[in-house]
Amino acid sequence: KMHEIMGNLTDQTVNGSCQGPTSACNKSADGDALELPTFSTAAKVRVIITFALCAVSAVCNLAVLWAASSGGRRKSHVRILIMNLTVADLLVTFIVMPVDAVWNITVQWQAGDVACRLLMFMKLVAMYSCAFVTVVISLDRQSAILNPLGISEAKRKSKVMLAVAWTMSVILSLPQMFIFRNVTITVPEKFTQCTTHGSFVQRWQETLYNMFTFVCLFLLPLAIMIFCYTRILIEISSRMARNNFLSRDVHLRRSHNNIPKARMRTLKMSIVIVTSFIICWTPYYLLGLWYWLFPEKMEKTVSHSLTHMLFIFGLFNACLDPITYGLFTIHFHKGMRRCRQSSNARTELENNTRLVQMIRLSSRRQIASDVHSASTEVVSESNIMKHVSNPDMSISKI
Incomplete structure (x- = not known):
């Protein structure tokens, strides 16, 4: 199955064996006996790793x-x-990953037609939002480096770009609600799948839709990110070259402020952003491109294990994003430091409370002991006074 991530690729088992949404048939497109998919060992490994990635x-x-x-x-x-990117990654975490894992366990679709359409829509929204919010961050970083004096307008521009990114994610995902449906076959046995079978009259229409999704979801965001970070690197390099003409004293004075650190942080983050996006998603999307153009050849050449592995590798990007945008960001360090300080403060407060309680208890015991000792001394002194005041009584008794 190559439709897990893109949410718009058809299931070859159903599509190649049926001529209608509820047709009964027992032949594949090539005339061979139909073989229904099973929960293979590769799929089991995929499910385990997917759940682990979901937790992380x-x-x-x-x-x-x-x-x-x-x-x-x-x-x-x-x-x-960063918060918007995190929300997008959480959509992937709580929608794409669990749906894929459960779907591989059940093999066929058992959630009904409404859930089929809705979840395919939400899966693509999650993927679009991740790509588009990453593009917004790239554009924002480019503006911050190339036009540092325009910081006052940066917040307003970022809000507008974020609104556009989320709106486009929803709009571009809407076709999923109409092209996906439940398809059921009865021979060799009853089998239901969530697929696009029957939604396209001609094969080229489906290929065109898949290519459009491929461009919007991968090629266009990748091109924009590379363009933005290339301009950032060029700008940083040119500024460093200009700084080389300054005197050594001036260069030393500039190296102690936060501008070089911010530039290096942006440079490192830029490299990690582009590298992680390319490494994680390029193999799977290229495999999808191959499937759209030459499905029969790809099915014969590529094993299902490789498909599973490339899909999991793509999902790993959701785990890398919080590392990339979090650990390279000062606010994340401050937030985690506040978390540790808050935890330490609570622990210290609890320890102090216990210490105060122990001191109070000890004081009460000491006071009680002092009172007892004082009362004993009073009684003893009273007896002595009696003996002193009546000496004859004591002698007579003796």
Whole structure:
């Protein structure tokens, strides 16, 4: 199955064996006996790794979201961008990953037609939002480096770009609601799948739709990111070249402020952004491109194990994003430091409370002991006074 991530590729088993949404048939497109998919060993490994990635991604992204959202009412536009990216990654974490894992376990679709359409729509929204928010961050970083004096307009521009990114994610994903449907076959046995079978009259229409999704979801965001970060690197290189003409004293004075550190942080983050995006998603999307253009050849050449591996590798990007945008961001360090300080403060407060309680208890015991000792001394003194005041009584008794 190559439709897990893109959400718009058809299931070859159903499509190649049926001529209608509820047709009964027992032949594939090549005239061979129909073989229904099974929960293979490769699929089992895929499910285990997917659930593990889901847990790691949830913890990392929720930590980044907490760190970015805490620490004051007024938030910088960079933190807002990071929060939006984290939300997009959480959509992948809580929609794409669980749906894929459960779908591989059940093999066929058992959630009904409405869930089929809705989940395919939400899966593509999650993927589009990740790509588009990453593009917004790239454009924002480019503006910050190339036009540092326009920082006052940066927050407003970032909000507008984020609104456009989320709106386009929803709009471009809407066709999923109409092209996906439940398809059921009855021979060799009853089998239901969530697929696009019957939604396209001609094969080229489906290929065109898949190519459009491929361009919007991968090629266009990748081109924009490379363009933005190339301009950033060129600008940083030119500024460093100009700084070489300054005197050594001036260069030393400039090296102690936060501008070079910010440039290096942006440079490192830029490299990690582009590298992680390319490494994680390029192999799977290229495989998808091959499938759209030459499906029969790809099915014969590429094993299902490789498809599973490339899909999991793409999902790994959701785990890398919180590391990339979190650990390279000062606010994340401050947020985690506040978390540790808050935890330490609570621990110290609990320890102090216990210490105060122990001191109070010890004081009460000491007071009680002193009172008892004092009362004993009073009784003894009273007896002595009696003996002193009546000496004859004591002698007579003796």
